[in-house]
Amino acid sequence: MDWGSIISNALRSVVGLETVIFAMAAVGLNVQFGYAGLLNFGQAAFVAIGAYGLAIMVFFAGLSLWVGLAVGIGGAVVLALLLGVPTLRLRADYLAIATIAAAEIVRIAFRSSTLREWTGGSNGITGFDGQFYALNPLSNGTYGFGPWRFSERLTWVLLVGWVLLILFCVLVWLLMRSPWGRVLKGIREDEDAVRSLGKNVYAYKMQALIIGGVIGAFAGFIYALGRAAVQPDLYGTELTFFAYTVLLVGGAARVFGPVVGAAIFWLVLSLTDNVLAQAINAGYVSSSIMNPNQVGQVRFMLVGVLLMLLMIYRPQGIFGDKREIALNAR
Amino acid sequence: MPADSSFHTGVPGATVQNGSRKAVAVAALADVPREPGAPKPDPILVADDVTRRFGGLTAVDVKHVEIQRGAITALIGPNGAGKTTFFNLLTGFDRPDTGEWRFNDRSLARVPAHKVARYGMVRTFQLTKALSRLTVIENMRLGAGGQRGERLMNALFRPAWAQQERDNTARAEELLARFKLDTKRDDFAGSLSGGQRKLLEMARALMSEPEMVMLDEPMAGVNPALTQSLLGHVKDLREQGMTVLFVEHDMDMVRDISDWVIVMAQGKIVAEGPPDDVMANPAVIDAYLGGHHDAPLTEAEEQRQLAAAEAELEAEHAAAEGDGAR
Ligand SMILES: Nc1ncnc2c1ncn2[C@@H]1O[C@H](COP(=O)(O)OP(=O)(O)O)[C@@H](O)[C@H]1O
Numbered sequence: 001m002d003w004g005s006i007i008s009n010a011l012r013s014v015v016g017l018e019t020v021i022f023a024m025a026a027v028g029l030n031v032q033f034g035y036a037g038l039l040n041f042g043q044a045a046f047v048a049i050g051a052y053g054l055a056i057m058v059f060f061a062g063l064s065l066w067v068g069l070a071v072g073i074g075g076a077v078v079l080a081l082l083l084g085v086p087t088l089r090l091r092a093d094y095l096a097i098a099t100i101a102a103a104e105i106v107r108i109a110f111r112s113s114t115l116r117e118w119t120g121g122s123n124g125i126t127g128f129d130g131q132f133y134a135l136n137p138l139s140n141g142t143y144g145f146g147p148w149r150f151s152e153r154l155t156w157v158l159l160v161g162w163v164l165l166i167l168f169c170v171l172v173w174l175l176m177r178s179p180w181g182r183v184l185k186g187i188r189e190d191e192d193a194v195r196s197l198g199k200n201v202y203a204y205k206m207q208a209l210i211i212g213g214v215i216g217a218f219a220g221f222i223y224a225l226g227r228a229a230v231q232p233d234l235y236g237t238e239l240t241f242f243a244y245t246v247l248l249v250g251g252a253a254r255v256f257g258p259v260v261g262a263a264i265f266w267l268v269l270s271l272t273d274n275v276l277a278q279a280i281n282a283g284y285v286s287s288s289i290m291n292p293n294q295v296g297q298v299r300f301m302l303v304g305v306l307l308m309l310l311m312i313y314r315p316q317g318i319f320g321d322k323r324e325i326a327l328n329a330r
Numbered sequence: 331m332p333a334d335s336s337f338h339t340g341v342p343g344a345t346v347q348n349g350s351r352k353a354v355a356v357a358a359l360a361d362v363p364r365e366p367g368a369p370k371p372d373p374i375l376v377a378d379d380v381t382r383r384f385g386g387l388t389a390v391d392v393k394h395v396e397i398q399r400g401a402i403t404a405l406i407g408p409n410g411a412g413k414t415t416f417f418n419l420l421t422g423f424d425r426p427d428t429g430e431w432r433f434n435d436r437s438l439a440r441v442p443a444h445k446v447a448r449y450g451m452v453r454t455f456q457l458t459k460a461l462s463r464l465t466v467i468e469n470m471r472l473g474a475g476g477q478r479g480e481r482l483m484n485a486l487f488r489p490a491w492a493q494q495e496r497d498n499t500a501r502a503e504e505l506l507a508r509f510k511l512d513t514k515r516d517d518f519a520g521s522l523s524g525g526q527r528k529l530l531e532m533a534r535a536l537m538s539e540p541e542m543v544m545l546d547e548p549m550a551g552v553n554p555a556l557t558q559s560l561l562g563h564v565k566d567l568r569e570q571g572m573t574v575l576f577v578e579h580d581m582d583m584v585r586d587i588s589d590w591v592i593v594m595a596q597g598k599i600v601a602e603g604p605p606d607d608v609m610a611n612p613a614v615i616d617a618y619l620g621g622h623h624d625a626p627l628t629e630a631e632e633q634r635q636l637a638a639a640e641a642e643l644e645a646e647h648a649a650a651e652g653d654g655a656r
């Protein structure tokens with residue numbers, strides 16, 4: 001087995017596109033779920049709206065990249081309002097149900113053949129990334145060092161992605177150390193108590209839902225531009241659940257929890273993927289047990305087992321505070 | 331009330347002439363008729379025709395009630411009488427089927443809970459709501475009203491709220507010291523005992539500088555060693571010019587601290603008066619026994635029924651304590 005390539009692939013994935021996208025989606029979830037306790041199970045829809053808003057405006061409407069970004073952000077705000085206005089006054093589970101349904105509606109609408117003229121149906125959209133890469137100041141070649149050498153295209157999108165990710169982390173840090181963030185954390189613990197202290201709980205929940213959703217839309221921009229394509233089935237419920245996994249691995253309600261969680265998640269996926277594939281090629285695993293086409297599924301099983309172990313032995317996540325979990329159990 | 335704001339500083343020294351306000355409250359209530367819905371000389375809260383039905387059950391059906399400003403009023407009644415529901419209605423946590431009520435001459439019917447609190451009527455809950463994963467001091471800071479840093483646009487710019495935060499923290503620390511929670515300042519609220527949580531919830535409510543404090547069973551589940559200090563704090567609120575309305579089961583405590591007692595049974599107000607009058611009132615004894623018994627034939631029988639009623643109250647209180655300890 002070629003351990004060199006296994007390790008270098010794993011190290012690349014730590015800073016790779018998926019890590020950035022899922023970390024960003026999870027930063028949004030962190031605002032909603034980690035701090036405010038809102039059960040948004042439709043983060044995939046916010047990511048999809050960002051991605052499609054950009055792709056549709058640029059490719060089908062022929063407008064500029066900036067219009068596409070504005071439409072993606074505006075779309076996320078509208079979706080948050082649509083979901084929040086009817087549900088945020090009700091019990092927490094109503095938001096969960098509404099968001100999970102809305103995410104499927106959004107995905108199915110984007111892949112429907114009726115709207116193909118505007119969304120590309122199940123094939124999605126390509127050819128909208130030109131303006132973004134035209135802004136790339138890097139000339140042809142590879143950039144970076146060690147295992148982290150990337151093409152000028154990938155370097156550019158990773159650079160933009162990581163800068164945005166760090167900015168969002170700083171934003172979350174600033175917000176959550178403020179009295180505004182304190183109200184949010186209070187709502188997570190007991191919204192009636194916060195209401196009894198004169199805070200408009202509904203308004204705070206709405207703000208958290210919008211902020212988290214817009215950050216999710218930014219994850220969609222990076223997803224679309226990094227892949228140079230949007231495709232409806234990339235925005236299924238598993239995107240949301242991966243983002244939750246990332247958040248819980250890193251530690252909810254921790255500023256850098258999502259970033260560390262995403263890096264670990266994709267590191268482990270890359271390791272299991274490469275190790276399994278090479279073990280089959282080298283004949284260590286008989287093809288009667290597993291063939292190379294099954295690696296994709298099996299690695300998720302292994303990741304699942306690893307996550308279960310993590311949740312058993314470190315339920316607070318990497319960054320979490322053990323004392324808080326103990327309080328929850330009371 | 332602006333005139334009283336100096337009493338809300340939380341400084342122990344503000345409690346001058348201890349007991350003076352009790353005398354004022356008792357004197358003001360001396361000539362009030364001992365009957366349900368009695369008008370008070372200076373009511374802070376007036377409610378009319380407040381009803382709340384849950385399906386076929388009428389949980390609250392209050393024709394008229396007034397709460398005297400600056401006094402400690404106890405709301406008593408057997409379990410299920412509708413006391414908590416009435417609290418929920420008055421504070422905007424539940425919507426009535428009918429009814430109007432005015433706080434400081436401002437109508438509060440259909441006003442959302444957070445606005446009720448901002449107008450100066452703050453409540454605590456029968457089941458304590460300490461915010462477990464916030465520290466004690468963060469719980470306290472959250473209680474303060476009108477915080478600039480709680481607006482999203484200001485939140486990002488610390489200079490916009492840092493000074494106010496320091497002032498609130500100083501006030502919170504004074505209150506914590508008064509409630510003997512200062513050693514717990516940086517602990518998670520979830521790590522406190524049941525009684526300490528009750529204290530914290532009360533102290534946190536005071537951070538908003540309310541005019542009227544509504545306490546739903548503040549003593550339930552509190553370790554007897556703490557009840558005396560809790561009682562002291564409730565009396566302090568009156569000395570600082572606040573109005574207190576509280577629900578309590580323990581008759582000794584009610585007798586000890588309240589200036590006026592209102593009795594609820596099956597959603598209705600069945601009696602009002604000073605503690606000693608009310609506890610001798612047949613309608614009250616009736617309420618606690620369920621009202622389906624024959625009138626006592628002899629004085630001895632009456633004594634026996636009274637004792638039985640008190641035993642029932644004790645048992646209820648003990649049960650409530652058990653609940654609170656969990
Ligand atoms: N949300 C609710 N749904 C149905 N019934 C309720 C509800 N809340 C209270 N009740 C009923 O209303 C009555 C009054 O309850 P409550 O106000 O809690 O009494 P108390 O606080 O005086 O013990 C009880 O019979 C209770 O079962």
Ligand SMILES: [Mg+2]
Nearest residue numbers: 413414415456
């Ligand atoms: Mg009750």
